[in-house]
Structure formats: C-alpha cells, structure tokens
Amino acid sequence: MNAFAPTRTSWRPRSLRWQVMAAVIAINLCAALAALVVIIANARRATEIEMLSSLAIGARFVQETVERIADEQGGTASLAQLPLHINGLRHVRIRIEDAQGNGIDLAPASHDEADGDADEVPDWFTALITVPPAERDIPVVENGRRIGEVRVAGEASDEIAEVWEDMTSLAVLALIVNIAILAALYLVLGRLLRPLKTLSQGLQELEEGRFDHRLPPPAFRELALLAERFNALGAALRLARDDNRRLNERLVQVQDDERRQIASELHDELGPCLFGLRANLESLERMTAYAPVASAAERVATMVDILDRIQGLNRRLLRRIRPMSLGHxxxxxxxxxxxxxxxxxxxxxxxxxxxxxxxxxxxxxxxxxxxxxxxxxxxxxxxxxxxxxxxxxxxxxxxxxxxxxxxxxxxxxxxxxxxxxxxxxxxxxxxxxxxxxxxxxxxxxxxxxxxxxxxxxxxxxxxxxxxxxxxx
Missing domain, CATH: 3.30.565.10 (Histidine kinase-like ATPase, C-terminal domain)
Known part of the structure; x- marks a missing residue:
C-alpha cells in the first residue's frame, strides 16, 4: 500500500486538464505499442510469405533460363552467360559457382538500391522482422556433365525496408493526428473546466459570506444545472443569514422586554412591599413599648400580607424565568x-x-x-x-x-x-x-x-x- 502512496500524492495535486491529457497520452502510447506488436507480427508473416514466393519464382526463372540457354547451345549451358540473363531479380540473392565451388557473383550494381534501402532500417527492427533463411540450388549441366550450380537464396531485406518505410510513414501520420487531437482536447477541456473554476471562485465567495454572488449559466446543460443549484444555495444561505439576523434582533428584544418587565415588577411591587414591611417593623418596634397588644397584632397581620405578596411575586418571577418544579x-x-x-x-x-x-x-x-x-x-x-x-x-x-x-x-x-x-x-x-x-x-x-x-x-x-x- 505504501508503494502507491507517492504516485497518488503526485497525481492528486495535478489539474483535471493535466490528468485527462496524461491519460489520453498513456492510452495512445499503449495503442501505439499494441499497433507495433501487430505490425511486427504481420510483417514477419508477410516477409516470410513474400520471401518464399520470391524464392520459388526466382528458382523457376533460373531453372528455365538455364534450360533455355542449354537448348540454344545444343545441350550446353555456359556459366559465363548466366549472369547476363538472371541479373536484377528482387527479394532473392543469386550466386553462381563452378564445379570447384568458386563463386561467380552477379554484378554488384544489381542490388545497390535494395542494399541502400536496407541500410536505412534500424538493426533492432531488422532483428524483429528477420525470418529463417531459405535457399535452393539449381545444377548447371554441360554435355551431360555438371559444371556448376546456381544458388538462389531468399532475401528479406527488401521486404523489411518496405515495411519500415510504410511504418514510419504511418507513425508520422499518427503523430501528427495525435498532436492535433491533443491540441483540440486541451482547448476543449479548457472550455469545459472554465465553469468549474468559476464555481470554485463562487464557493470562495460563499465561504467569505458574500451570499449575493451568482454564477452565470454555462453553455453546457450539466454545468448549467450545477450553476443553478449553486445560485439556489446562495439564495438559501442569504435567506438563512437574514433570518438569523432577524432572530438575533428579536432575541435581544425579547430579552430586553423580559428584563424590563422583571425590573418593572421589582420596582412597582417588590419595592413598595419592602418599604411597607420596613415601615411596619419600625412602627411595631415603637409600639411595643407603650401600645396595646391589639395594635401590634394588626401590624403583624399587615406584614404577613406583605410577605404573601412578596412570595407570590417571587413565584411569578421564577416561573417566568424557569419553573423550578420542572423535572421534580x-x-x-x-x-x-x-x-x-x-x-x-x-x-x-x-x-x-x-x-x-x-x-x-x-x-x-x-x-x-x-x-x-x-x-x-x-x-x-x-x-x-x-x-x-x-x-x-x-x-x-x-x-x-x-x-x-x-x-x-x-x-x-x-x-x-x-x-x-x-x-x-x-x-x-x-x-x-x-x-x-x-x-x-x-x-x-x-x-x-x-x-x-x-x-x-x-x-x-x-x-x-x-x-x-x-x-x-
């Protein structure tokens, strides 16, 4: 698991455009590799078929040439005359040997063009395409005696050079097409991702509390729906903020009203009650020295009434703030x-x-x-x-x-x-x-x-x- 952590870490910070482009490039490279494998496999098969076919045609041509010369010369075929008649065959190499095994090569100029094309092919490509060699020996008889032979060998370099030329042409064309596709994809992704960048900026506006920010509708239906939902979210957040502001104002107002009512009741009811209680206590203190007991009892009754009023007021205030009996x-x-x-x-x-x-x-x-x-x-x-x-x-x-x-x-x-x-x-x-x-x-x-x-x-x-x- 840890082995993949650096890859994920390096991949995530990349932009979406970069990731899509990298994915397309990777797919194209995989496709190019698969195409190269298919081309090499088909080229090997085609080269082998072409070489065997050219070998059969070349051997038949040499055999007929040897027989024709022998007929024209009365049953003899001169080794010196053969190069003049069998020169210039493609996809084969021809070697003429006398009875002692000494070779009489054809003119080198006959294969210069093919050798030049073969020299342009990289060695690694030649090694991939090269097929097992094949050859045939055709005897040359003069007056019933074998005076030499013509060795015809299949030559794959010409076919390999043609395959290389075709493949390089296709590779150049594929490269040009892929560059054009990547350029178009880069521009299209830029246009597609621009609304997402605008959305990111809009979310930052919402994060900073600017809920009046709105996104313009993009030209794409899916992104237009996203922008519509964003605008609806902004409107809902603005309404929620306004509601919270109004609720906070009402809360402060309610708290002030409750404090005002409590202060009013304390001032209008509890204050006079306490004053009356104090006055009666002072009067009771003066009366105890010389007043009759009945007058003192009257004062005590008055104080009891005042205390009852204070207790009632206390219960109402407590009930208004929070009932103490709840939960009990x-x-x-x-x-x-x-x-x-x-x-x-x-x-x-x-x-x-x-x-x-x-x-x-x-x-x-x-x-x-x-x-x-x-x-x-x-x-x-x-x-x-x-x-x-x-x-x-x-x-x-x-x-x-x-x-x-x-x-x-x-x-x-x-x-x-x-x-x-x-x-x-x-x-x-x-x-x-x-x-x-x-x-x-x-x-x-x-x-x-x-x-x-x-x-x-x-x-x-x-x-x-x-x-x-x-x-x-």
Whole structure:
C-alpha cells in the first residue's frame, strides 16, 4: 500500500486538464505499442510469405533460363552467360559457382538500391522482422556433365525496408493526428473546466459570506444545472443569514422586554412591599413599648400580607424565568399549577385543563417547550384576545408517538393579515427545534385555536404512567 502512496500524492495535486491529457497520452502510447506488436507480427508473416514466393519464382526463372540457354547451345549451358540473363531479380540473392565451388557473383550494381534501402532500417527492427533463411540450388549441366550450380537464396531485406518505410510513414501520420487531437482536447477541456473554476471562485465567495454572488449559466446543460443549484444555495444561505439576523434582533428584544418587565415588577411591587414591611417593623418596634397588644397584632397581620405578596411575586418571577418544579414534579401537575396560577390572577375568567395519558417526565427540552407554549398562548388569549373562557388539552398519543396540545379560547380571534408577534415566533422556533409542527386558526363562532404536535423520543412512546386530570 505504501508503494502507491507517492504516485497518488503526485497525481492528486495535478489539474483535471493535466490528468485527462496524461491519460489520453498513456492510452495512445499503449495503442501505439499494441499497433507495433501487430505490425511486427504481420510483417514477419508477410516477409516470410513474400520471401518464399520470391524464392520459388526466382528458382523457376533460373531453372528455365538455364534450360533455355542449354537448348540454344545444343545441350550446353555456359556459366559465363548466366549472369547476363538472371541479373536484377528482387527479394532473392543469386550466386553462381563452378564445379570447384568458386563463386561467380552477379554484378554488384544489381542490388545497390535494395542494399541502400536496407541500410536505412534500424538493426533492432531488422532483428524483429528477420525470418529463417531459405535457399535452393539449381545444377548447371554441360554435355551431360555438371559444371556448376546456381544458388538462389531468399532475401528479406527488401521486404523489411518496405515495411519500415510504410511504418514510419504511418507513425508520422499518427503523430501528427495525435498532436492535433491533443491540441483540440486541451482547448476543449479548457472550455469545459472554465465553469468549474468559476464555481470554485463562487464557493470562495460563499465561504467569505458574500451570499449575493451568482454564477452565470454555462453553455453546457450539466454545468448549467450545477450553476443553478449553486445560485439556489446562495439564495438559501442569504435567506438563512437574514433570518438569523432577524432572530438575533428579536432575541435581544425579547430579552430586553423580559428584563424590563422583571425590573418593572421589582420596582412597582417588590419595592413598595419592602418599604411597607420596613415601615411596619419600625412602627411595631415603637409600639411595643407603650401600645396595646391589639395594635401590634394588626401590624403583624399587615406584614404577613406583605410577605404573601412578596412570595407570590417571587413565584411569578421564577416561573417566568424557569419553573423550578420542572423535572421534580409530575409534568401534568406542573401544567395544572400553571393553569391554576392564571386562574388565580384572572378574576372572572374560566379555565379548563384536560391531560390524558401523560408520562411522569418527558425530558427538559420537551417539558419547557410545552410549558412556554401554554404560558404564551394563554397570555395572548387574555391580553390580546380578551377571552373569558380558555380550554387547554394535553394528550399523549402512544400510537403516533406524539404529544398533542390544543389551546382554544372565545376571544376576539386574530385579525386578518395580522403579523405574528414575538410570542408566536418563539413558539414556532421552539416547536421547530424539536421537529414538531403547529397550526393556528379560528373557532366557531369566535375565538382562536392553536394545535401543537411534538414528536416524542422512543423512550417516551410508552407513557410511564397514564392519568387523567381535569381542572374546571
């Protein structure tokens, strides 16, 4: 595995154009090597066939020439006359020998051209094409006596020279064609890869937070789809950034509103209560010396009332920040206590709370989400809808694995085309974070109904305890 690591490392940094060009060049080299093997195999076969055919033709020609000369001279054939009649044959070598074995070669000029062509052929190519030699001996008889012989040998150099010439011509042509193809491929790849370079620059723009950047549509359908998806991604990221900015602004505003409300309640309620408590304690201290016991009891009762108000205020503030009973008290009891607190501070209003099949606990995220949803929807119904009757239903649907909540009222309902307030936006964000969904609509004849569905994790599909609580 390590042996291939340098190759992969050196290959990956290369551009796609370079890799494609290198792959095409490698394929062409492999094709050229395969073509060379085929050419050599065919050339060997063709050379052998051509040499044997030329040998047969040359031997037949020499035999007929010897017989013709012998007939013309009355049965004798002169060795001196043979070179004049059998000179100039191609693809064969002819040697005339007398009876003693002395050679009488043909004129060297008869093979100069063939030898010149053969000298241009590389030795390695000649070694690849050369076939086993073949020859034939033709006796020369004069007056019934053998005076010599003509040796005809096949010569492959002429055929090899022709094959070499043809192959070099094809190689030059193939080289020119491949250069033209590679040049065209280089230009075409440049045009094809230009949109990818533009895409890379666009991704860098997105990485730097410039989500308004858009890519021009390329001329190629596949790359045009890629550019279209990139532009859609940029638009989605821009919307997400804008939404995050708006949510952050709303979050800061909600936090400021909560701090303002808490500060107002501390100033308007807790401050006077503490002042009154201090004043009564000082009065009680002065009265204990000479006042009757009844006056002291009256002051003590006043202080008890003030302490009750402080405790109530403390509970409301804690519930607004975070209910302390969550996770410690059964969930249905926490919601029932919230509804009871609304009823205690909303004189003349009627509240109905129904819970069915609820488990003891659902985890902090689900419980605080449901708590805030009940708190916000009831507050909206009282503050903005002027509702006189509010009904809250909370059910655990084990079949669907959902926690279902419905809050309905008989208030004035939502105005047409009214924009959702920060409370409803907060509900949507909380439910969306848990993968749930919600719907707000009108009831007949008047009022508003909000339905919320929250998926439960597998551990809560089967409720730990099933109970039904009704508060009227």
């Amino acid at each position: 008290v059964p969930f249905a009891a926490v919601i029932a206590d919230l509804v009871a607190d609304f009823e205690a501070h909303s004189a003349g209003r009627r509240f109905d709370f129904v819970s069915e099949g609820l488990a003891e606990h659902y985890g902090d995220s689900i419980e605080i989400t449901v708590f805030r949803c009940v708190q916000e929807t009831v507050t909206n119904a009282l503050r903005h809808g002027g509702a006189r009757h509010i009904s809250i239903e909370l059910r655990h649907d084990a079949a669907s694995g959902m926690l279902k909540m419905a809050v309905s009222d008989d208030g004035s309902g939502m105005r047409a085309n009214a924009l959702p307030g920060l409370g409803l936006i907060g509900i949507e964000e909380r439910i969306g974070a848990l993968g749930g969904r919600w719907h707000i609509g009108s009831t007949d004849p008047k009022g508003t109904r909000i339905d919320i569905l929250i998926p439960l994790p597998p551990a809560n599909v089967q409720a730990e305890s099933a109970e039904r609580t009704v508060i009227q």
